[in-house]
Amino acid sequence: xxxxxxxxxxxxxxxxxxxxxxQFFSEAFPEEYxxxxxxxxxxTNTTISICSHVSTMVDAYHNPSPDWHPVQSNVDLIxxxxxxxxxESGLDLEWEDRFLITYPxxxxxxxxxxxxxxxxxxxxxxxxxxxxxxxxxxxxxDTLDISKDPNRDASLEWLQAMAVPNAMISGVLSIxxxxxxxxxxxxIEKLKTxxxxxxxxxxxxxxxxxxxxxxxxxxxxxxxxxxxxLHLSGNWYDITxxxxxHSSCIMSIPTLGVxxxxxxxxxxxxxxxxx
Numbered sequence: 150x151x152x153x154x155x156x157x158x159x160x161x162x163x164x165x166x167x168x169x170x171x172q173f174f175s176e177a178f179p180e181e182y183x184x185x186x187x188x189x190x191x192x193t194n195t196t197i198s199i200c201s202h203v204s205t206m207v208d209a210y211h212n213p214s215p216d217w218h219p220v221q222s223n224v225d226l227i228x229x230x231x232x233x234x235x236x237e238s239g240l241d242l243e244w245e246d247r248f249l250i251t252y253p254x255x256x257x258x259x260x261x262x263x264x265x266x267x268x269x270x271x272x273x274x275x276x277x278x279x280x281x282x283x284x285x286x287x288x289x290x291d292t293l294d295i296s297k298d299p300n301r302d303a304s305l306e307w308l309q310a311m312a313v314p315n316a317m318i319s320g321v322l323s324i325x326x327x328x329x330x331x332x333x334x335x336x337i338e339k340l341k342t343x344x345x346x347x348x349x350x351x352x353x354x355x356x357x358x359x360x361x362x363x364x365x366x367x368x369x370x371x372x373x374x375x376x377x378x379l380h381l382s383g384n385w386y387d388i389t390x391x392x393x394x395h396s397s398c399i400m401s402i403p404t405l406g407v408x409x410x411x412x413x414x415x416x417x418x419x420x421x422x423x424x
Contacts, residue, residue: 155190159337161312161359162319165199166330169320172203177210195313198283202317202416205281206324209263261410275405275419276325282314282390282414305357312359318388318416319361325418326386333361386418 155161174182191199260277268274308315323330337358344351391398393413400411402419409417 157357162316165316166320166323176207201283202281205278209265259408278416280414281416308357316359330361388418391415
């Protein structure tokens with residue numbers, strides 16, 4: 150899947166994000182958006198993967214839950230922001246139990262089809278996108294051989310090999326939280342400018358960094374305890390992607406009262422206070 154005719158840095162995210170937004174609005178609101186986005190110069194299978202990803206997002210937005218009703222939660226993101234301190238990691242189970250007693254979630258529900266979960270005032274607290282990553286996209290992750298050292302050739306090769314799927318994840322952010330995507334891109338631009346003269350290692354990494362995000366966390370062959378991301382604001386999204394050939398994986402979010410079937414190919418975006 151060649152991207153030789155496209156930029157290799159964060160500008161790749163801008164190209165793919167624009168296409169994904171156009172595709173999303175043309176599918177989600179066909180009465181208002183009558184144009185069809187023009188595919189750019191990517192391999193046909195790559196374009197199909199992007200369109201499949203966007204179609205899953207459209208399905209989620211229209212909430213085709215098992216009973217064909219919107220997935221509603223009583224979670225209030227503003228309440229969470231005020232109640233959960235930046236030092237509360239989610240690892241203190243006694244504190245979490247007291248929190249759930251004070252702010253009880255809905256009855257436990259298991260989801261296995263695309264959906265958004267709505268909080269108070271119909272704010273989208275979570276996007277659940279099973280099978281958003283096509284099989285051809287998931288195979289990119291099989292090349293995983295990365296180091297913490299951004300100057301290591303294998304790290305740079307992995308970033309180049311992962312350019313399109315990483316840019317697609319950024320495209321998801323551009324749809325679900327456009328201001329956050331814009332700030333992320335501006336941050337990468339600033340970082341690239343400030344390091345151009347005095348940090349050649351970072352310059353090499355940013356030349357092939359195709360995302361609006363400033364970091365990627367990789368979790369392999371382990372179960373994660375309940376926890377929260379302490380580095381984000383409550384109204385920002387974390388995005389996770391599950392890849393591999395395993396099965397029977399569940400993402401549990403007690404704050405929402407949901408368990409998500411988290412098979413390979415699943416993408417989930419949620420407020421940092423929820424998990």
